[in-house]
Amino acid sequence: MGSYTELLKTSGVARIIAAQLTARFPSGMLSLAFLLHVEQQTGSYGAAGLVLAATSIGQAIAGPLTSRLMGRLGMRPVLTATLVVCASSVIAIGVLPLTVPLYMAVGLLCGLATPPVQPAVRTIYPKMVNSRQLTPLFSLDASAQEIIWVVGPVVTTFVSTQIGTVWGILLAAVMMIGGTTWFIASPELGRVRIPRSKRRFGTVLARPAVLLATVVGFLLIGACAAVEAGVVAAFGHDGAEAGIVLAIFSIGSLAGGLTLGHVPISPWSTARRMLIVFVGVSLAAFAMEFWWLAVTLFIAGIGIAPALAVLFSIVSVSVKFSDTAEAYGWVGTGQLIGAALGSAAAGFLIDGYEAVGAFWAASVLAFLGVVVPALARRWHPDLRGRDASPIPDTEPVPVTPS
Template identity: 30%
Template structure:
């Protein structure tokens, strides 16, 4: 699978993209720790994270649409500049006195609105460098695995930096990573050639107007819901066993399972259509979550979370393949972003609900319910899909790829 990294221009784009995406893995925690430290209030810090997260989700399709229209170099450079300015402004606030809490919310809003869609942009580059089919699946898989590893290591790194020095240092490091990484990525030849359409995509080319695409997003809501509940259930189970320090290891097991799943998935040569694959993956993830809800010891629970995680990265990769297959080239960055948005939305909603369920009835019931939900939402996947992931040349050709 690593052979895709040897394709001409691949590493020149991928390595700086990873540096820039590491900022996204560190940013939310750096924001949380900074606001809590400056205000002395977890409530204020939580509000800042909520503002950041909501702005990020709401603006995501429009940011991606800007990349498709104006090209990666113009749109990503502008967004990364705004994102960097937000973190830099927050770092400067840490040295000021008597700062109104409103300013933290304003900067959180700015950071969320300007978060560049680096993952979707890199997948667009992968699509331009690879042939449809197994080669592209391998590229998307290695991309998903590396992203998983970033979100494991990023919070650990930024916490260590902030603990050893200051909140400002962590924020400056995050700002530097997104600015340098994005600049280096967009200056690569593979990114430069993606100049955008310069015109607004036709209404019929929009991802949500493609037959079956909204149903794919609905199924991926279930995947995100399992992810959100797992992130809440892990510390809850660790606390119930009197081992709060094991929370990190439980979440690492989940992320590690996802990374392994992505690596294995990239090596497989599957003949089934991408819709059938997504259906099986979503159902498997839901059923596994139901089984894990019955596991009681920490060791077994960790192993169970790893098994649940096995289906996360492959589900995302398959979703990206759907986006690459059925959406016109002029809207593919937006389509890939909708995949992420669906999973993130499912995770956010499920996290909120899981907290209430866990407080009242425990983590087992939360996992059981979300497993049932994931299986139910998986039935939304269209039954007939293209058997190979070949990009559609135009929107009017897409209707043959997915049949509702």
């Protein structure tokens, strides 16, 4: 834990982590808030699902596009413009009496304008700490983001059911505005400028490590989404069991990230950490009982944040600084598509085989998440004793006082 204490004492690190977590907190709120609100307004979960799908499609498209724009226009202008559009769209869904097609259109706009906070902060990190601290910082960040997925749904459910669905959406909008404004105002954004990339859009995917991180992220988050659907199907919406089990799943990830974050990254690291996830979700499929799922999913969770930390690190070390934001945008898009397809596959299997079907889907995705990096280990960077910072651009990167 000493390495994390040292990190948090580094100038600006604690502030930027807190700001970006607050800005991204609505990610753990909006899907559930939209689901509850649109279902209440239309009387159809199917309609609510269409709105969520439109929002996810917008986010998947926007990820690499808005991230690349930060190199052309600057981080603060892009973050500010997307914040205005996205927050306005969120508020519109909450307060306007819309038809389902209009809900979908506004949801798509909301997704397209999602502020690219995650690519921005991943780009800033290498300029804030030395190379020795970078991998632990990625691990700390991946662990801390579990707070979003533990607390966000709980807060949304409480506000939406006890006060009203409109207020659940408006609370998410307030968090988005406040957190993103705090992040935009952070001095670190003024000290670092992303150089304009000289390569064509999408070329960064030709980097084997970026493609590997995108594919493994797709499989990992797809498995997690299937697990979430399976847990809800096993316990239903009425009791507290589903929320408690999913919280334990996230706590396992938090514990794993803090415990394994300092372990050096080798070509086998991604496969080994994904193996932990596979073992946990595979064992979970044997019994849909509360304590069994709590224990097995805690085990599975131990591999999640460490695996994400490895993916962030191998992307960082494999691309030029001017391409880092776009690269992380592609990785985020892979994860979003994984979440959508993982949920869809789980839904079909739940209909046919009840809750256990979702865990079958999660097990297959997690198994592929072991196989892919194992087969691709020759393209997996070996960071043992190596600087994890991005490849420098040929021209100097301006660093100006805030």
